[in-house]
Amino acid sequence: MSAKRSGPDLGLGEFIRRQRELGHLSVRQLADVCGISNAYLSQIERGLRNPSSFVLKALADGLELSAETLYAQAGILDPSNGEAGDVVEAVRRDPYLSARQREMLVEMYESFRKVNDAAE
Amino acid sequence: MSAKRSGPDLGLGEFIRRQRELGHLSVRQLADVCGISNAYLSQIERGLRNPSSFVLKALADGLELSAETLYAQAGILDPSNGEAGDVVEAVRRDPYLSARQREMLVEMYESFRKVNDAAE
DNA sequence: CGGATATGCTAACTTTTGCAAGCAGTAATT
DNA sequence: AATTACTGCTTGCAAAAGTTAGCATATCCG
Numbered sequence: 034m035s036a037k038r039s040g041p042d043l044g045l046g047e048f049i050r051r052q053r054e055l056g057h058l059s060v061r062q063l064a065d066v067c068g069i070s071n072a073y074l075s076q077i078e079r080g081l082r083n084p085s086s087f088v089l090k091a092l093a094d095g096l097e098l099s100a101e102t103l104y105a106q107a108g109i110l111d112p113s114n115g116e117a118g119d120v121v122e123a124v125r126r127d128p129y130l131s132a133r134q135r136e137m138l139v140e141m142y143e144s145f146r147k148v149n150d151a152a153e
Numbered sequence: 154m155s156a157k158r159s160g161p162d163l164g165l166g167e168f169i170r171r172q173r174e175l176g177h178l179s180v181r182q183l184a185d186v187c188g189i190s191n192a193y194l195s196q197i198e199r200g201l202r203n204p205s206s207f208v209l210k211a212l213a214d215g216l217e218l219s220a221e222t223l224y225a226q227a228g229i230l231d232p233s234n235g236e237a238g239d240v241v242e243a244v245r246r247d248p249y250l251s252a253r254q255r256e257m258l259v260e261m262y263e264s265f266r267k268v269n270d271a272a273e
Numbered sequence: 274c275g276g277a278t279a280t281g282c283t284a285a286c287t288t289t290t291g292c293a294a295g296c297a298g299t300a301a302t303t
Numbered sequence: 304a305a306t307t308a309c310t311g312c313t314t315g316c317a318a319a320a321g322t323t324a325g326c327a328t329a330t331c332c333g
Contacts, residue, residue, distance in 0.1 A: 055251035060311060070292050075312060086206045090229045097252035099245045100230050109210045110220050123243035134265045141261060145254045180281060190322050195282060202320065
């Protein structure tokens with residue numbers, strides 16, 4: 034058995050489900066895009082199954098997420114790479130944007146976050 | 154321009170074996186450290202088995218490699234992974250946005266960059 | 274020559290992944 | 304009410320992952 038679901042995989046399934054719902058996709062639609070069965074995706078989302086590396090990769094692609102983010106959520110990758118992405122900071126540091134453009138991007142980003150929070 | 158690639162198309166199993174031998178470990182020793190059976194490790198190294206995410210993670214730890222390196226070798230993670238502070242990367246890694254929202258932000262960012270380039 | 278001991282590999286077995294098919298619920302048409 | 308078309312969930316099974324026990328060879332020591 035070795036490593037199993039004892040502990041920190043709490044949330045991978047829910048994270049996937051949340052991402053799926055943010056994209057307004059049904060279980061079947063996402064499963065289809067990822068090339069897996071809807072039954073299996075349903076089980077993954079509820080934590081009943083432990084997807085293999087390749088399925089996880091397919092899910093990352095289907096959700097248009099970086100694979101690092103998903104793997105970090107699964108507790109497999111160190112979050113040092115996956116979590117650091119502060120969009121606002123990256124925008125503010127970008128030397129190729131004008132102040133006005135930075136402001137627009139930040140506002141757009143924050144309004145997205147706000148909308149998602151409200152739709153929770 | 155193509156940057157230099159180290160060990161282009163080395164299979165995952167062969168890569169693991171090479172790393173293990175570089176560390177002067179036997180199959181049993183590495184398997185023990187990783188918490189898997191020696192038989193299974195042997196099969197992984199010869200490409201007869203396809204290890205799960207957790208086993209891959211354990212192998213990375215046992216070999217004292219970054220998990221990213223091993224996952225890149227497995228063809229699961231994109232090897233281009235180092236550039237920090239990039240807006241696009243930050244957006245792609247943000248787990249609170251939907252795929253559609255990420256796409257919109259990236260397109261907005263890139264159109265800004267394009268406009269700025271043209272006006273240079 | 275034994276006999277430990279270490280190497281990697283094979284075989285038989287158990288457990289988990291992943292899928293095809295079907296079930297129950299909801300909402301809109303007819 | 305019946306049909307059609309969605310939604311997500313459950314079931315039973317084939318295939319793959321992963322383990323325990325054992326085989327064969329090689330080295331080292333008395």
